[in-house]
Amino acid sequence: MEHITRIIEGCIAKDYKCQKIVYEHYRGFVLRIIFRYIYRYEKAIDVMNDGFVKLFNSFHDFKPVNDEDNEKILMGYIKRIMINTSIDALRKGDMLPEIGGIPEHAWRIPSEATNPDQLLLYKDLIVLVKRLPPQYRMIFNLYVIDGYSHLEIAGMLNISVGTSKSGLSRARSILQHSIKMIESAII
């Protein structure tokens, strides 16, 4: 994003225009993070909006460094806030497993996409992740996709390191089973 440092300073100063730019620019990035954690599309949108409110209310804690690194640092900062917001939302739901399918209107393959088959595959893989029990889903997302260590995950989810490791192993086992079923169905 151009003039990132100025935009960040604007957000720190609570300039709505800068905040709107950040919202519109990172909306897709944020939704892709949150929709991995939150099962329902509508609920994911709500959590995303909550996340942006938290982000803009806590921008004074963000410390910009230099133009080159600011965008990466900002994306990391946004990601952390959105993940925490997603975890809070899941906890409020008592970590109950969700039922029902994911409606087709939650997905959209751009007409200009050069590799629609690959996007469909990615969609199916994310659906498999979303169908994991909430605790396994969180651990798998945090460890495999978002790059947190088991120690960090244990602190975030208030579980032991052992529980984090066993949760990851179980999530992988379920996903591997599911992938095998899909592959054998295709064959």
Add this chain to the structure above:
Amino acid sequence: MISPGNDMDELFQKAAVEYPVRQDGNEWNSIAVRIAASPVIPKQKKGRRKYTGLVIFFFSIGMLSSLLTQLTMQKTAVVVSKNWNIDINTNAPGTIASVIDHQLFTRSGSKPTASLYSHGDLSVNGVRATISRIERPGYEELEINQNDINRTKKMEHAVGSSNKEIESSLKEQTLLLDGVLKGNDGQPTLPARNHHKYRGLFGGIVAGPQLNEVRSQGMGRTNLSIGILGGYQFSKRFVIETGILFSKKAYFSDGKYFHMKNSDPSMPSDMKVMTIDGRSHVFEIPVKLRYNLVAKPKSLVFSAIGFSSYILTKEKNDYVTMRNGNLGQMTSNYKDVNRYIAATFNLSAGYEHKLGKRNSIRLEPYIQIPVKGIGVGSMPVTSAGLHIGIFWDKK
């Protein structure tokens, strides 16, 4: 075929960045309203407050303990004779202790051993003794026990005897030296006897953490096992024990160890259980034979084998299922009471230490190997844990 591990992880990482989620709709206006309405809350120094609270708490405990120690600390008098040192508690008015209160006699080469004991107790060269009233009015009895040898040596003194009379009387009596009672001529009179008397009933309460797993698939959440145990020791080495314990078992398993035939009717026959997260409430009745490997006066080391029967009162399972190629989830609660006789084979080893004449504390790590499956899916649950217990005996 996608292999587990790095291949799978990389695929999911790519999918997470590029998967096609719909991003239509712009709710900036509602977000802007919320931002405008919400005040900025400065970060609270919760951490500092928490740590300050902990410091105050532990400081208070320390001050309180110190104060209590000061209040309960009792004056002692030390009487040292040629052969032994005696520290006597002086809180009992009209007793031997009060007669020699604040008296201190030393001889060259002898060092007093100041020890604090509860009311009416004394020590002779570190040997515990008690002062108690005897049946004959006006006289007091001094009972000496060395290293838990239950040997009484009684010396009678009229209440109000002078220091010199008491000292002289104590000198004349049988003294406890080197762990063996010796008479005035220095010859041993009675052999030391192990305080662990044989043949008797005992009982106690135990509690401790327990972990459970099904076929080495990883331990579930740590839970507590608590209950009462009792038994009978019928020789120096052999003890039989039983009791009743309550524990919550939590475990995870691949669906292949879950036997569908016992499951509930809400599970269609073509539904496959992929994984199960189980929790159950279990009353356990162990029966075990204990062998004392090492039996010392104040401690013993033992090993035990036995069986446990279970009464399962409650079970809750979270299933991940597959049906017609679709993954699903379901949770089932089962409240039927089921009994499993000799469900596990138990192995344990332990250490027991005497706390007094009749009390002891026990540490016993154990493992329970399943003989039968339990629960709706007949899950073979292995349990391992540690029991910490306080026991009393009637020996």
